[in-house]
Amino acid sequence: MIRFNVVEKAFQTKPMEVSVPSCRPSEYFGKYVFNREKMFKYLPSTVYAKLVDAMDHGAALDRATADEVAAGMKRWASELGATHYTHWFQPLTEGTAEKHDAFVEHDGKGGMMEEFSGKLLVQQEPDASSFPNGGIRNTFEARGYSAWDPSSPVFVVDDTLCIPTVFIAYTGESLDYKAPLLKALSAVDKAAVAVCHYFDNNVKKVTAFLGWEQEYFLVDEGLYAARPDLLLTGRTLMGHEASKNQQLEDHYFGAIPTRVAAFMKDLEIQALELGIPVKTRHNEVAPNQFELAPIYEECNLAVDHNMLVMSLMRKVARAHGFRVLLHEKPFKGVNGSGKHNNWSLGTDTGVLLMAPGKTTEENLRFVTFVVNTLMAVYRHNGLLKASIMSATNAHRLGANEAPPAIISSFLGSQLSKVLDHIEENANEDLVSLGGKQGMKLDIPQIPELLIDNTDRNRTSPFAFTGNRFEFRAVGSEANCASAMIALNTAVAEQLVIFKNEVDALIEKGEPKVSALLQVLRKYIKESKPIRFDGNGYSDEWKEEAMKRGLDCETSCPIIFDNYLKPESVAMFEATGVMTRKELEARNEVKWETYTKKIQIEARVLGDLVMNHIVPVAISYQTKLIDNVFKMKSLFAAEEAEKLSAGNVAIIKEISERTAYIKEHVDAMVEARKVANKIASEREKAIAYHDNIAPMLELIRYHIDKLELIVDDQMWTLPKYRELLFIR
Ligand code: ADP
Ligand code: MG
Numbered sequence: 001m002i003r004f005n006v007v008e009k010a011f012q013t014k015p016m017e018v019s020v021p022s023c024r025p026s027e028y029f030g031k032y033v034f035n036r037e038k039m040f041k042y043l044p045s046t047v048y049a050k051l052v053d054a055m056d057h058g059a060a061l062d063r064a065t066a067d068e069v070a071a072g073m074k075r076w077a078s079e080l081g082a083t084h085y086t087h088w089f090q091p092l093t094e095g096t097a098e099k100h101d102a103f104v105e106h107d108g109k110g111g112m113m114e115e116f117s118g119k120l121l122v123q124q125e126p127d128a129s130s131f132p133n134g135g136i137r138n139t140f141e142a143r144g145y146s147a148w149d150p151s152s153p154v155f156v157v158d159d160t161l162c163i164p165t166v167f168i169a170y171t172g173e174s175l176d177y178k179a180p181l182l183k184a185l186s187a188v189d190k191a192a193v194a195v196c197h198y199f200d201n202n203v204k205k206v207t208a209f210l211g212w213e214q215e216y217f218l219v220d221e222g223l224y225a226a227r228p229d230l231l232l233t234g235r236t237l238m239g240h241e242a243s244k245n246q247q248l249e250d251h252y253f254g255a256i257p258t259r260v261a262a263f264m265k266d267l268e269i270q271a272l273e274l275g276i277p278v279k280t281r282h283n284e285v286a287p288n289q290f291e292l293a294p295i296y297e298e299c300n301l302a303v304d305h306n307m308l309v310m311s312l313m314r315k316v317a318r319a320h321g322f323r324v325l326l327h328e329k330p331f332k333g334v335n336g337s338g339k340h341n342n343w344s345l346g347t348d349t350g351v352l353l354m355a356p357g358k359t360t361e362e363n364l365r366f367v368t369f370v371v372n373t374l375m376a377v378y379r380h381n382g383l384l385k386a387s388i389m390s391a392t393n394a395h396r397l398g399a400n401e402a403p404p405a406i407i408s409s410f411l412g413s414q415l416s417k418v419l420d421h422i423e424e425n426a427n428e429d430l431v432s433l434g435g436k437q438g439m440k441l442d443i444p445q446i447p448e449l450l451i452d453n454t455d456r457n458r459t460s461p462f463a464f465t466g467n468r469f470e471f472r473a474v475g476s477e478a479n480c481a482s483a484m485i486a487l488n489t490a491v492a493e494q495l496v497i498f499k500n501e502v503d504a505l506i507e508k509g510e511p512k513v514s515a516l517l518q519v520l521r522k523y524i525k526e527s528k529p530i531r532f533d534g535n536g537y538s539d540e541w542k543e544e545a546m547k548r549g550l551d552c553e554t555s556c557p558i559i560f561d562n563y564l565k566p567e568s569v570a571m572f573e574a575t576g577v578m579t580r581k582e583l584e585a586r587n588e589v590k591w592e593t594y595t596k597k598i599q600i601e602a603r604v605l606g607d608l609v610m611n612h613i614v615p616v617a618i619s620y621q622t623k624l625i626d627n628v629f630k631m632k633s634l635f636a637a638e639e640a641e642k643l644s645a646g647n648v649a650i651i652k653e654i655s656e657r658t659a660y661i662k663e664h665v666d667a668m669v670e671a672r673k674v675a676n677k678i679a680s681e682r683e684k685a686i687a688y689h690d691n692i693a694p695m696l697e698l699i700r701y702h703i704d705k706l707e708l709i710v711d712d713q714m715w716t717l718p719k720y721r722e723l724l725f726i727r
Pocket of ligand 1: 209210211212213280293294295296342343344345352467468
């Protein structure tokens with residue numbers, strides 16, 4: 001009866017009352033963040049100036065200044081009720097990690113005093129061996145440290161002051177996402193500033209921006225608890241499609257159910273208080289699927305904010321009797337969740353480099369950055385795919401709903417025309433761009449290029465959308481940093497190569513504009529294979545992409561190989577973002593994580609089969625057998641046989657399906673035993689991908705068929721129609 005109790009309760013749960021702050025969002029925005037306004041208030045002015053210099057220009061802080069910063073922070077945090085502090089970091093687990101310490105120390109007189117020194121702010125030593133590190137540190141020499149990242153402000157959650165940090169091994173290798181991300185952002189800053197100087201010598205800094213769009217599902221907490229597969233793996237390993245799901249397309253942008261609206265309201269208030277500029281919320285395509293998006297921010301901060309939002313979502317959902325599902329594919333046959341990464345570059349002079357400008361020169365600059373981005377994506381398309389690949393996101397990629405497992409870029413007709421024009425007009429030294437009405441080519445001085453925003457292609461994994469590129473293949477559960485490290489590093493490397501080529505021409509006496517155009521023209525031709533405006537889901541595209549030489553691999557563990565290709569290692573090393581050793585270690589972690597995820601799913605499925613599915617199917621079958629026997633005592637043999645034919649067929653089907661299931665669960669255990677003996681993490685992951693993952697699907701097929709024939713009263717697990725349509 002558990003299932004019926006939880007379903008009944010889920011249907012009756014009322015929306016929770018949300019206490020809305022009495023002031024306006026602009027007033028409570030950043031309430032729990034030690035932002036510049038608070039730094040100014042809580043720090044002596046000389047300390048404030050030094051800290052701002054550290055934040056904006058990476059200047060080092062001396063010990064005395066760090067002590068004063070720590071004291072100011074502690075005073076502010078204590079006023080908000082904080083009693084503890086933690087170094088908040090992003091290990092390779094996709095989540096965040098924190099170890100809380102109280103602000104107390106012995107006072108030397110037998111008592112305690114409250115303390116928080118600069119030393120504690122700047123550095124801590126969590127046990128590195130307990131986090132995935134791909135063998136960089138084994139358990140015997142387990143020392144890594146976390147170090148404060150002053151470019152992302154500290155914040156208070158509950159009673160704890162959270163300090164964003166990088167996590168590094170004592171030997172210097174990065175053990176997290178933030179350290180290489182900061183290096184990638186610094187590389188793209190440096191390379192882009194140099195290229196900006198062709199157009200404007202006043203540019204001193206280029207910032208990468210990120211605006212993520214987070215998709216997620218909500219399910220009722222009671223129903224969730226009755227689904228061990230959701231609880232342990234984040235997705236349903238079985239479950240037949242509901243008769244109605246998204247075919248009427250009535251959920252997308254539909255009215256938000258009141259219970260969900262209360263959750264969203266609460267989440268938004270708490271996010272704003274943490275300084276996360278959330279702006280957009282709406283229903284997504286699938287039932288019970290939603291999206292949340294903030295206004296874009298500097299990339300490192302945006303990544304931190306996304307990590308924070310994901311943990312906030314989990315917490316707030318529980319308060320509302322929900323569980324949030326961040327898995328990329330919680331339900332088969334229903335749309336999965338992604339996290340579009342809107343990415344662009346902007347200068348400290350206020351220019352968005354991926355946005356068309358008003359003058360010819362501005363548009364030449366725009367084309368320069370767009371074409372170099374295309375080149376970077378073209379040259380490293382396999383790596384970019386690897387950067388978003390995971391055991392969970394693999395369910396989404398390649399299925400007919402999400403970006404396909406081939407990276408290509410959609411530019412839209414207007415921008416494509418501009419690039420074609422440049423490519424074809426080899427003798428012109430001015431770029432001619434379109435007017436307000438659209439594109440009029442061959443007009444040298446044009447006020448503004450309007451990119452038609454309706455000219456969109458939902459199937460493209462890397463689409464140009466007016467003033468930015470939108471990397472859509474990122475998984476909903478992933479740390480955006482992985483994609484952002486690969487993309488920013490690739491663009492940084494590309495801009496350096498571009499600058500070298502242009503400078504070489506200028507040195508030979510070529511005028512600047514024509515040197516720029518010559519190299520751009522060459523790149524436009526070279527990067528053509530990455531441009532694709534058609535339907536990314538079609539089979540023709542797969543064939544075409546193969547011919548174009550794009551990476552078409554679909555096996556997750558093999559896609560990870562892209563990180564270790566010579567051109568990837570060269571790119572990461574030349575830009576100073578990661579060494580070969582770090583890349584190798586990270587791939588070990590990726591393969592190991594892949595294996596573990598499939599292994600857990602296989603175990604959970606095995607348990608559910610033996611404890612839920614087979615016993616329920618057999619009891620129902622026994623009831624039917626009983627009925628068939630009793631029919632014989634009621635009716636003449638021939639008639640009884642006729643009347644029982646339907647039930648006999650079901651009895652037979654149950655036997656066949658349970659036998660198949662049992663046999664394959666046993667075979668899966670054997671396959672796991674074989675795979676587990678493989679020493680190489682890569683080979684083991686491949687074995688799990690090739691031999692075990694497909695079995696999950698085969699077994700599931702029969703379970704889902706049983707769900708359709710077994711008595712609903714006896715079925716213990718909440719069904720899709722209940723999980724997906726609870727309000
Ligand atoms: P969509 O129509 O794809 O849902 P939105 O207009 O809602 O897109 O914007 C999606 C995200 O893109 C938001 O986070 C927004 O702030 C961000 N965004 C807008 N312009 C830029 C830009 N130039 N660089 C990076 N992100 C941007
Ligand atoms: Mg979008």
